[in-house]
Amino acid sequence: MTPNTLRFPLQGAALPLAAVPSAPRFEHHEEPLGIGEDRPRLSWQVATGLPDWVQTAYELELGPDEASLTSYGRTETREQLLQPWPAPPLESRQRVAVRVRVWGNAGDVPSEWSPVAYVEAGLLTASDWQAAMIRPAWDEASDANEPAARLSRTFEVAGPVASARLYASAHGVYVAHINGRRVGRDILTPGWTSYHHRLRYQSYDVTEYLRPGTNVIGLEFADGWWRGNLGFQEKRNTYGNRTAVIAQLEMTDAGGAVSVIGSDASWLAGRGPVLSADLYDGETFDARLVNRGWAETGADTGAGTDTLQPAVVVDGFDPAVLAAPDGPPVRATEELPVKAVLGTPSGKTILDFGQNLVGRVRFTVIGAAGTEVVLRHAEVLEHGELGVRPLRVAKQTDCYILRGDSDGETWEPEFTIHGFRYVEVSGWPGELDPEAFTAVVIHSDLVRTGTFECSDPMLNQLHSNVVWGMRGNFVDVPTDCPQRNERLGWTGDFQIFAATASFLYRIPGFTTSWLKDLAAEQGTDGPPPLVVPEVVAEKPPFPDRPVMAAWGDAAVLVPWVLYQRTGDLEFLRRQLPGMVAWLEAAARAAGPEMQFEHGFQFGDWLDPAAPPDSPGDARTPWQLVAQAYLAYSAAVAGEAAGLLGQDTEAERLRGLSARSRAVFRKRYLHDDGRLLPSTQTAYAVALRFGLLEPAEHPAAGARLAETVETDGYRIATGFVGTPLVCDALSDEGYTTEAYRLLLQTECPSWLYPVTMGATTIWERWDSMLPDGSINAGEMTSFNHYALGAVADWMHRSVAGLAPAEPGYRKLSIRPKPGGGLSWAAARHETPYGEAAVRWELAGREFSLAVTVPAGCTAAVYLPDGGTTGVEVGSGSHSFSCTVPLDAVPSDAVPSDAVPADAVPSATADGAREPVFLP
Helix, strand or coil, rough: CCCCCCCCCCCCCCCCCCCCCCCCEEEECCCEEEEECCCCCEEECCCCCCCCEEEEEEEEEEEEECCCCEEEEEEEEECCCCCCCCEEEEEECCCEEEEEEEEECCCCCCCCCCCEEEEEEEECCHHCCCCCCCCEEECCCCCCCCCCCCEEEEECCCCCEEEEEEEEEEEEEEEEEEEEECCCCCEEEECCCCCCEEEEEEEEEHHHHCCCCCEEEEEECCCHHCCCCCCCCEEEECCCCEEEEEEEEEECCCCCCCHHHHHCCCCEEEECCEEECCCCCCEEEEHCCCCCCCCCCCCCCCCHHHCCCCEEEECCCCCHHHECCCCCEEEEEEEEEEEEEEECCCCCCEEEEEEEEEEEEEEEEECCCCCEEEEEECCCCCCCEEECHHHCCCCCCCEEEECCCCCCCEECCCCCEEEEEEEECCCCCCCCCHHHHHEEEEEEEEEEEEEECCCCCCHHHHHHHHHHHHHHEEEEEEECCEEEECCCCCHHHHHHHHHHHHEEEECCCHHHHHHHHHHHCCCCCCCCCCCCCCCCCCCCCCCCCCCCCCCHHHHHHHHHHHHHHHCCCCCHHHHHHHHHHHHHHCCCHHCCCCCCCCCCCCCCCCCCCCCCCCCCCCCCCHHHHHHHHHHHHHHHHHHHHEEEEEEHHHHHHHHHHHHHHHHHHHEEECCCCCCCCCCCHHHHHHHHHHCHHHHHHHHHHHHHHHHHHHCCCCCCCCCCCCCCCCHHHCCCHHHHHHHHHHHHCCCCCHHHHHHHCCCCCCCCCCCCCCCEEEEECCCCCCCCCCHHHHHHHHHHHHHHHHHHHHHHEEEECCCCCCCCCCEEEEEEECEEEEEEEEEEEEEEEEEEEEEECCCCCEEECCCCCCCEEEEEEEEEEEEEEEEEEHHCCCCCCHHHHHCCCCCCCCCCCCCCCCCCCC
């Protein structure tokens, strides 16, 4: 298995002299089989060695296959992204071949045709479903982890099958089998959505799974998010107390005749070898029962048909809730071997995989039947023992009961995942061989689109920690942590990390799904839930849906980031009603004076000064945070409404922003230009959210730098300030201070966890103390991506690669060397193709190499003190300059020895980024 970490299509390839378009993409789908859109928009990239190439026209051909394509004419436009579907709408199950050719500004000669891409619609209407949601008839307690159930039936295939599709979903998590063969590579399907609003189904091409004669189809399913343990309130049965499945197998023979096998009461139910399965607690598997619970495996004997019972149809299930996926499925993406075998002071055996990850362990074992091998998972060791206290009540324990196969037996859990680096093994028969174990990395199968590296190994490790933190927490929804009894889609975490995520991986499809759930849960009146999908709280601390600045602002800022990074206005169009609903709710909470006063909000959550048992007790009051976010988000929503042509709404939202901004200035900005409180977060939000006048920026920037110095160049921000503080410093010319903050190794800092051996981002700045003890707080995670949002600044400012227009139509190349770095580089696959930046600094001599994708331009700003950029077109470009003496970084001066009155590393050039560009 190969990791999905480097998939740049043009990496290392010599660019052709002519324009060569890629195969078209459909909406934001990675695998357009069973899509839910009947008019999918089309996008393509162009590879060419021709400099300054820009598309001037395109032509699309569509048809049922490559041999039967019809032209839809030439369209005069430079647009390559999200172009309208030119043909009649797709019908359910319809499969269409598409290819494109383009014309460019190099002449009126078309390119060669692109490779053909196929798109296939799923079941687009509820009436397409000829299957029922079914479940076993037996009684279940459902107040504890239940065994996985199996539902299956046999059927006959008269002759060769030309094509076959399986459409399936579940209340719970399922895996399908045909003739003893697992269908597909997807894991934990159908995934986690706001189930009562949207229950995703999967579409599989199963043509090769069938055979003439008797066949068997079966689905095995377990609790998952539907009824398993969910959230931090020790809650079960969130969506229902019975698991169930729906499946529809459609087979087409050579003559075009279609036969359908749909789940109904004729299917048979049984229990197999999975004795219990839970996302938090783990899985118990009795291999002695491996072939039980099926009508017929098609692969082995001992089917155990005497244990089977008829299925029953679930009353009241409405197939209209079934929806095709927008993003990629969860899959295994990489495998890691054991790095070390450790013995603990108490005599336990622990496997160290060398990387905190999310997934599970596969192993091969030989032993006597009935032997139980138990694996306990945790992220860290504490004083040499497995550190399980941060898991709270989550057990993260898998148990395998051997069947006694003398040739060995291999097992990997199916219905659970864990967050771990270390695994404690007990019950192993004989001598433990580390080569018998493999860690399987599991997350949403997102395409990697961005990389960063530099001359500082610790910064490279920090960036790696950010990437691994994202991988572990992007498991169908963007979760806060992947190990304890929580793992929820906290809106605030994703809001501050969305820009970083969109650089590292291609997330539009993934985010489309999450935003649909946010909109469904929120409705059109009131704030969105704190977590999406919403886990309804039945007791404090959150019995009602509160107004929570930075968290509720995800309704505005996440779609805005996705629009900026993709150029897709549909993110704004779909979410604008929710933006307005959130802002109106926030304005009501502020009261007639538009001033936040009473109540509780998270505010600058996890300020390092906050006590372990009171993470919201920040130096910056939550009222300031709420006032700033209302002003900023209302301004962003106003821009969104304007882009959508809703001018009246745009003016209303801008007015709301202006009123909140005026209150912020009156309440927190004093006559001498100083903010009170004078915290890093207060200055960062004021500068980055456009709350100050241009003439006020120099003084505010200087005071922010003073505050950072007073704080010892250590982190003094929580969730709100952390993503903003480095930008706020470098925007105002204090790049040296931003680097000193970034490169600090003493706690609290981004690099302190790196010095402690961290391989992911921690939830708290001091999740582990210098003596190896775990933070005493009840809430401590070692894989929590939010504070890794600083990587966005590393991409845009350290390397210098950022969008200047939505979708990267125009790039901003503005590297800001410093921190003793001798070089830095970043690459990002934009919607148009790969953009790359690499700079080197030798003394005062600065050199820069830039790659601009076809169809794009770039504004290049060199660190020579100039205020204007150089405009370049697509292709490869080289630049050099001599940097000002005061901007030359020094490796020789320790970070704690730089004089307090040192000159800032760069002069503010007055060309700050627009407030609305993340």
